Amino acid sequence: MNFIELTNLRQSVRRYSDKMVEPDKIEKCIEAARVAPSACNAQPWKYIIINNSKIKDMVAKATYDKVMSFNKFVPQAPVIVALITEKPNFMSQVGGWLKNKEFNLIDVGISAEHFCLQAAEEGLGTCMLGWFNEKKVIQILEIPKNKRPVLLITLGYAEDDYKQRIKIRKDKSVIACYNKYSFK
Numbered sequence: 001m002n003f004i005e006l007t008n009l010r011q012s013v014r015r016y017s018d019k020m021v022e023p024d025k026i027e028k029c030i031e032a033a034r035v036a037p038s039a040c041n042a043q044p045w046k047y048i049i050i051n052n053s054k055i056k057d058m059v060a061k062a063t064y065d066k067v068m069s070f071n072k073f074v075p076q077a078p079v080i081v082a083l084i085t086e087k088p089n090f091m092s093q094v095g096g097w098l099k100n101k102e103f104n105l106i107d108v109g110i111s112a113e114h115f116c117l118q119a120a121e122e123g124l125g126t127c128m129l130g131w132f133n134e135k136k137v138i139q140i141l142e143i144p145k146n147k148r149p150v151l152l153i154t155l156g157y158a159e160d161d162y163k164q165r166i167k168i169r170k171d172k173s174v175i176a177c178y179n180k181y182s183f184k
């Protein structure tokens with residue numbers, strides 16, 4: 001499988017089988033996430049792998065409520081991964097402040113995608129979740145006060161009949177242009 005094939009294989013999986021995820025596969029995903037690039041090599045992330053079913057169920061319940069029910073699939077996933085932003089190193093903080101850029105969030109996003117692409121290579125499904133009750137997640141995972149869980153990722157084997165979807169994406173000519181900005 002080449003890289004383009006891998007990027008197409010990765011898709012948000014919202015139905016999971018009961019099959020447990022092998023610990024070595026989780027370790028490979030963590031390794032892929034670890035080598036991600038970051039501003040000033042700050043690596044401002046911490047991955048909490050939640051595979052204890054009690055804790056996982058509590059976190060899963062913090063991803064939906066009666067009004068916003070689209071994450072109701074989350075309890076099916078055998079593993080949930082929480083991504084915490086750590087304080088960046090001094091250079092990245094100064095750079096971000098001077099250039100008015102949220103390097104932390106960019107860094108975490110890149111690392112998260114490394115994680116998910118490796119999971120896809122291992123035959124695992126993932127879904128990044130930005131919608132969850134942050135306060136509850138902080139409380140459940142005992143996250144220190146000055147740190148934020150910015151993303152959750154479900155991880156597990158997709159149900160047997162889960163189909164590969166065609167990607168709905170903007171056209172290349174809309175998202176990219178050469179040499180100057182185009183309003184296409």
Ligand SMILES: Cc1cc2nc3c(=O)[nH]c(=O)nc-3n(C[C@H](O)[C@H](O)[C@H](O)COP(=O)(O)O)c2cc1C
Binds near residue numbers: 010011013070129
């Ligand atoms: C930052 C971020 C937050 C997301 N939050 C959610 C979420 O809360 N619930 C969900 O079902 N999908 C969520 N997604 C998944 C997107 O809906 C999905 O990536 C997008 O529709 C493209 O589909 P694909 O991942 O299958 O290619 C999120 C994705 C990202 C990158």
